[in-house]
Amino acid sequence: MDTTFPDLRKYGGADAFLRACKPRTVLDIFTGKWTGLVMGALLDGPRRFNELRRMLDGITQKMLSQNLRTLERDGLVTRTVYPTIPPRVEYELTGLGHSAMGVLRAIGDWAGEHADDVLTARQTYDERAREPVRAV
Template sequence: MDTTFPDLRQYGGADAFLQACKPRTVLDIFTNKWTGLVLGALLDGPRRFNELRRMLDGITQKMLSQTLRTLERDGLIVRTVYPTIPPRVDYELNELGRSVVGVLRSIGEWAGEHADEVIAARQAYDERAKEPVKPV
């Protein structure tokens, strides 16, 4: 089997192509489009659920709940419940969550710099896909 990357398993290293690879399971956190947006929304400090929902245009209540639960489970945010009536719940980044912010900022900057190129590439691809298949 020819691969682009060397097989690091023989040296005791990780292989992100393997399903059970620890770094791969962590990378799975960021495959959800809402994860980065929720983390970004928490950059300026704690926020309540409805505040996050208003900020994140297009997110459903169910998806926001699921994303917050996942981020809490993964140790990136803290959920604090205050004993008031009705109960007040705040979500905020913890130290681990703040440590990933630089990476997310870089991705966001890249997306901003290259959005026009990506959109143009998509449009060109879609136009080519409409054409009949030509033999080589």
């Protein structure tokens, strides 16, 4: 098999192009629409569910629940239930979650710097797509 990329497996390294690659599995955490936003909302400290829901314009209750559950499962968020009536539940970034924020901040910075470029490219593409196909 001839590939453009070196096969790192023969050197004991990971190959993110393989389905079972551990780093690829972990990278999947950050590909969701809401993951970075949920984590960003927790950056300043613990928050309750409804507080997060109010902060994250457009997220549904179901999607927020799913994201928090996944982030907790992956060790990026902790869920603390306080024994009050009714129970008070707070979500907070773990040390692992805080360590991932550097990467997410960099992506957010890039998005802020290049949002206009991307939106212009989309508009140009959409305009071209509406044009009739011409024979060459």
